[in-house]
Amino acid sequence: MLECEACGELYGPRANIHVCQCGEPLRFKYLFGEIKEGTGVWKRYADFLPFEVESDLTIGGGNTPLSKAPKLSDDLGIELYLKNETMNPTWSFKDRGTVFSLRRALDLGMTRLGTVSTGNMAASVSAYGANNEMQTFVLVPADISEKKIRQISIYGPKIIKVDGDYGDLYYESFELAGENIYFTNSNSPFRVEGYKTIAFEIFEEKLPSYVMIPTSSGGLFRGISKGFRELEKSGMIDEMPTLVSVQAEGCSPIVEAYRSGHEEIKRWSEPDTFASAISNPYPPGGNDVLRKLDRYDGICVGVSDEDIIAAQREIANEGIFCQPSSSVALAGLKILRKQGTIENGSDVVSIITGSGLKTRSAVDLKDVINCGLDNLEDCLDRFFKYSK
């Protein structure tokens, strides 16, 4: 059963639909339950999942580590944990959503999978599509770089470069697809079902006071929010953590509406940020994120590209190389700590959404020196008192 997050319209369990007729996102009904015996989130949280996934999930996904970040914790006067989604099969959190979209597509008897994406989601859908022998279609903007296509193309999907408004394509793809292709675009209700398992895994290890969530289409925020809400409704937690939505200032329609007290986002005219993976100018889940920020006393903050780049290096200094679109969350956390909005000593989880390998060219080189094999000792002596 799918329900519109805004107008409450209901759609039957077999409806092949992704967005409400009113334009707002759909939500799968709330699920309640108990944690089961066993290993891994798919088994333990089966009560909370719309499908049984374990046996078909042949390439894995989910069950990522929550790592302590000791240096940042000290620096910021909090306990910071990093939820490392870069350890998924295609190295981003998108895999969790793809698993559920795929299950849904198979349940509806579909044989073709599609997505509108230029990055993480395209790679994820192509990988799971290939693994499940579904013909897979990826719609990308006509001006996409060859480099970006490469990591999608390897999985063998049909890649269609579309000349036209890429924002409109999101909605048009659903129309176009009909019963031909199951399109799993960002923010789709079954993607959200996958993303909510991040909340369950965090809860298993450490229920924090704050969760920092990089936000673009809004699907990840909606997923984590639904996950904690279901834990609360099932009586397993007394209170949800405070959810913090972080956007890059260069494309921050949700932050803008939040600051102005508007209930609806406005299309961002010219996205301009280094964190290109979260630069959706008109997030399909944007209004719903605003509603949830309001309902659950969430926080919303924008960050500069300069701070995003610095944060990426600080996270690498804890051992995790993430995308700039992931490090926005730490950049936001630093602002909220400075403001005192997040209290000293708080437990905070930051979602590391995807691997930095995908956007390597952005990394500055530091501490690279040249040396001859014969004078390596002198060279090391520059760094510490070398003694043979």
Next chain:
Amino acid sequence: MLECEACGELYGPRANIHVCQCGEPLRFKYLFGEIKEGTGVWKRYADFLPFEVESDLTIGGGNTPLSKAPKLSDDLGIELYLKNETMNPTWSFKDRGTVFSLRRALDLGMTRLGTVSTGNMAASVSAYGANNEMQTFVLVPADISEKKIRQISIYGPKIIKVDGDYGDLYYESFELAGENIYFTNSNSPFRVEGYKTIAFEIFEEKLPSYVMIPTSSGGLFRGISKGFRELEKSGMIDEMPTLVSVQAEGCSPIVEAYRSGHEEIKRWSEPDTFASAISNPYPPGGNDVLRKLDRYDGICVGVSDEDIIAAQREIANEGIFCQPSSSVALAGLKILRKQGTIENGSDVVSIITGSGLKTRSAVDLKDVINCGLDNLEDCLDRFFKYSK
């Protein structure tokens, strides 16, 4: 206690040593035991591990999925499973070895970590070094590309470009380091202790008849071999799987010696293969791999770059984007099936050593077409009978 694999020389438990005085690799003593209750290889196989690692292992590592490869299984007439080491914290199997090297370095009271590597191992050592606040040194050849350095540099190590024979640097680094830096180079005995956990995880899921192992320095082969041997010595398996060492023909000193019946490898004069991550011309564990192939009735095979590239795409078609240095194993498997060396219906595990994201530029673009937003329906009609 460390023992030389060739001459049997013993070194005390606190010896800061990596290679025997005779030049051959050292091995940590065999460990025996039982599987313990709990989740994950570090807990369950604690009896078999030289250190307790769980609590300090803040960025995770190990416990990767074993995925069925349904299409390749059908094509090859076997049951093929892919051990997906791309889901480690720095996206290669090297992390398992780094965990143990790091534990060893800390136990010896060292505060600096070093490695001689241009790729996966350098990234891994830099990440764990950063996480553990150790000053980290990476020695790379002077002519390394900027691109390769980038994914290492992000973690903040000191990168020293060394002008001189890079092969010699392997041994010289140990000399040079002394008590100043703990150098964890490929094939080090504590790396091998980490790699053996791959054997334990495979055993937990499915004991196969064959394990396909991409081989360069020999450390991974030696690790997996030691893991299965310990299971056998502990009475947990009756017989070790047949281990298959696969090298790229463009740099295959072990294959060459195996074919000629020699007991020692010869330095490969001019490495020339697309699978650059496994192009060590003078593998420090090469002679020991030959000994183990002989002792355990292993198989050794070389593969062409053409077959490596084809195999990379076939593995992606199962949902996993791996490095060419990983797909050598599938290329080898195909040869052995064709020859009938591996029997119809066999259970086979192939080790997927590292993520393809690291070497994206090698991917050919396929199935990319252009289309206007207005004529998407016609475009889709090229692929299937499109009906609105």
